[in-house]
Amino acid sequence: MQSAEDTSTRRRVAKGPGSSGGFMSGSGYDTDTLLQYDDHDHKDGHSKLRPPIGGRVSSGRLHKPYPTPPTSISDFIHQNLEHLPPAIYTLLSCWTRFHKIGLADIVVWDEAHFGKFGSHYLKREFYFDVHPPLGKMLVALAGLLSGYDGNFEFKSGEKYPAAVPYVAMRVMMATFGVALVPLGWYTAVELGLSPWACHLVALMILCDVAWLCISRFILLDSMLLFFTFTTVFFLTKFHNQQYHSFSFDWWLWLALTGISIGCVTSVKWVGLFVTAVVGIYTIEDLWDKLGDLRMSTRNQLRHWSARILCLIILPILVYMASFKLHFLILNHTGPGDAQMSSLFQAHLVGNDFWKNPLEVAYGSKITLKNMGWGGGLLHSHVQTYPSGSNQQQVTCYHYKDDNNHWLVLPRWNEPAYNPNDELRFVKDGDVVRLQHPPTTRNLHSHPIPAPIAKSNYEVSCYGNSTVGDVQDHWVIEIVDDIRQGKKDNVNRIRSLTTRIRLRHDILGCYLSAANKVLPQWGFKQIEVSCVKESDPDDIHTYWNVESHWNDRLPPGDVKHYKSPFLRDFWHLNVAMMTSNNALIPDPDKDDILASHPTDWPWLRLGLRMCGWGDHQPKYYLLGTPLVWWGGALSLIVFVMLLGTYLVRWQRRYVDMDATGWAHFLYVGKVAFYGWFLHYAPFFIMGRVTYLHHYLPTLYFSVLMFGHVIDHCVFSARWKEKTKRVVFGVATFAIVANFWWFRGMAWGIEGPVNEYWGLQWRKVSYFRL
Structure with a gap:
């Protein structure tokens, strides 16, 4: 009879899944029992176990000592070779985001709203919108830096006059989209994924047509995605500093996580969903620390105080600061006056x-x-x-x-x-x-x-x-x-x-x-x-x-x-909430752009972003099928794997050591919680929903895809040749899929019926 060690496809020690359950599970607090990999674990098929060093974390990226200062150019290059792939991906991201960005010289989709809001800032006229002000102030900043004077009305479908530097404004908005690719790479690295998986995550972000399309116009979504990505990245960086609590780097990444939370919620309230991910992580982290009897009460209080300061107070201050700046800039009377209190309006110029x-x-x-x-x-x-x-x-x-x-x-x-x-x-x-x-x-x-x-x-x-x-x-x-x-x-x-x-x-x-x-x-x-x-x-x-x-x-x-600031701040936020809740489907109209959340992961319906005339570029918001479907299927596979491992553990099979199990759970939870918390709320919302609401959710399914394929292929006992073949096939499929659908983001020119190849499902993508 073969032993469990012989039949395993994963590394094993006599430690079961039940030994660790939270984000921080197996995090190195129990230094008598925790086992760690050394640097050779990723190179051979056997686990070399050794005691932990200084309570370092066993999930995420393993901590490595800082290298000695380079003494030559070759040393410098060698030490920084790991940054070469993300640099190349960033250049490719610049090309995809900026290519033909000025092709459509008309106001496209919600540029009619957010371009107009930017104009109000430049003219300092008070307006009202259902979204917080940070993103729209950044739109105004892009206009200011581009030399825009704020006098264009941004009517939907209207041609941009020569005096409006719309291309420069779009480029500045697209820069947020460019940054998504390196952020995705470095987040995958911090999550502890293999280089193969990091490449796939970066490629999926680079080659998704929906992320590409939404980043190329004067919209808030590229900024929302950027701050969502930074929040997850800073959280993973903070997680990897747990081996040295209260160090400068520990405080830095914790504070940056809080600032990023404040920024993402100041662009759109959808940012509260990624805030919930950080919240769940923090609760589990503090709960694990509460069970560490060797940690003093003083240190327990320090950990609690640090989280309250950086993850609650700091984000609130950032959020409030965006409104304070909003009020200071918009000091002239404008179209949104009536939404504010009469006392507030009394101090508006005009x-x-x-x-x-x-x-x-x-x-x-x-x-x-x-x-x-x-x-x-x-x-x-x-x-x-x-x-x-x-x-x-x-x-x-x-x-x-x-x-x-x-x-x-x-x-x-x-x-x-x-x-x-x-x-x-x-x-x-x-x-x-x-x-x-x-x-x-x-x-x-x-x-x-x-x-x-x-x-x-x-x-x-x-x-x-x-x-x-x-x-x-x-x-x-x-x-x-x-x-x-x-x-x-x-x-x-x-x-x-x-x-x-x-x-x-x-x-x-x-x-x-x-x-x-x-x-x-x-x-x-x-x-x-x-x-x-x-x-x-x-x-x-x-x-x-x-x-x-x-x-x-x-x-x-x-x-x-x-009128005191806190009263105005509260009044405007409740007015925004009330107006947001009023955005319900209109029974008197057929909104051809709206879609149901069940349509999103499977790409049953896209979103037409402009007119469909033969003599204008046409844009259609729809994802790259392999990216969206691969992400959705990976979520199902993860749940099946988790259930299988738990059943096998109950039967006394041990498929992973404590480190492997902690890492499997940690990355899986970040991805699954992030996906669920960004997706499920739309089923209970009364407001009308569109495909672009799914774009932050997609990021977590992409991380899950990288995690699952890394777990099942790249970190498993497959031959290197097999891994290269899997990676090559996946890379080719993703890039080819992107190239086939690239016109939906770069602009479809000529009669749309000539693009018959895009209508490859029975349900037509191009709903007119």
Whole structure:
């Protein structure tokens, strides 16, 4: 009967999988039992075991002493030969990313958004977007360095004028894409993969058509991918410094991991997914250290404090700093003003809020801003509700126009407002009528269900200057004042600072705008209704006077209008979240660009990025099939391998020593957790999804592919000739696959029907 040692395809010692389970499993803390490879383990077929050195880690790249300073050019070259392959890959990456980058001289896909946001920075106009500001500020920086003046509107499909250096801007954005290839190489090295596997990882990143295509335009995705890659790279570098905790290098890579987390989340919130990967790693790491009884309580606290400082506080500071810079640059009024609080807007250059009379009186013309997160301005227009009362619509609108104006007038059973009478200021408990000047109708509610929030009452505009009823009466309830404090200290309503609620005098309901979007008949504006429940903490029932005009009153003092940064920071982030959640599929439209997450790994559907005319370059966002399918299949193979090893271990078969098992789990967890945490959330999101959302996820499947093929082939007991054949076939297939589909990223010229070879599946890629 053959022994287990004879039948094994992997190196073995008498140590089973159950001996290590976390990211840091087998990490060298138990120096009495941990066994390590020496440098010859990768050269022969037998395991040479020796005790660990100084508690070094047994997963990832094995630590090697720093080389002595070179004494000659040949020594220098010899010591740095390992950097030659990534240097070559970087040059190839430059060629693929920059080749024909200016072929399309029109605004392609989301360049219409992010180029325009860059223009706002250059003109210092405040705008609103659902993404954090760092990436868009980098777009603006690219424009500034290119000599762009910010005056192009970036309309989709419009031809770039000669004054817009779009090629230079694209090149700067593509530089982030160039860096993905060397980052992928060095991350594979730090993960401890063999040189064969490192080459395959770098080649897959270099040759993927989707990563190539998305990197060649003025978009945020290349920056999102870059900071995702740097986060994983810095994490692996930090992991490999665990043999010498609290050294300079240990602190450096831990801090850089935190900074990278802050940067990736400051480009898009998708960066929170890679943050979760770092979080899981850190929890397992600290849990393992907690079980090390030889580690002093002081060192335990130092480890916890270091993680809190570098992986929580530092990323938050980076994230907040991006918003602080955002506010400092965008100090002029712009199209996104209405998303911010009235106090914030008061300090924008070009805004006239500082001219507002301080206290509101009868006869004042005002605009009312809802103080709910993402709330807009109380608005009405001549269109009517298609059902219910069929009266004039009342909505919340995020842009300024005359339909946001309201006159504060006495109720119907009081004398009409006379501009020659003595001034009467609006106080807490007053019953007022709000008239819409463009249509002369009055803000009104009645016991008819609202169109969307059926449990609330409908709010409409009814009557005119002389016709109305008691359903037009609203009671002013002061909540507090940002400057004066609690309600007891506030007597009169002040513009910008006083928070009020409007209670219907007859029904007792409260005027509310709870971010429910009306259908197309309501122009996708926010529904305004009258909520029956009296919840004093419901911020969607809070309003403040934003603009205020009254010729009988002097302008207020600007010192009363101060908005603290933390309040603005929080307000904008909640508004971004609210708007992001509102990006749901529109039942009234067929979005031919949208796709479902189940389509992504198998490339069932791509994304058309521009028009499809015969006389323009055409771009189609779709991955290289072998890269995407190979990554997806490697995830399945890893789970099967893990299950097989666990079953065999239960049967007392030992397939790997502690070092091999720790390395198998460590790399597998980084890749699998990263893939799962970037992919699974899209199944529970209500928002519309597109293929480019999968691009950060793809990176982890590529790492898994490198890990699995390294484990099964390059680090197993195969002949060197067999390994070379496998590597050669894989390399040829990846490069050939890229070359076949390269036109989708470099631009398809001429009639698309001539490219019949790209339609090689029954489901056509080119969905028109």
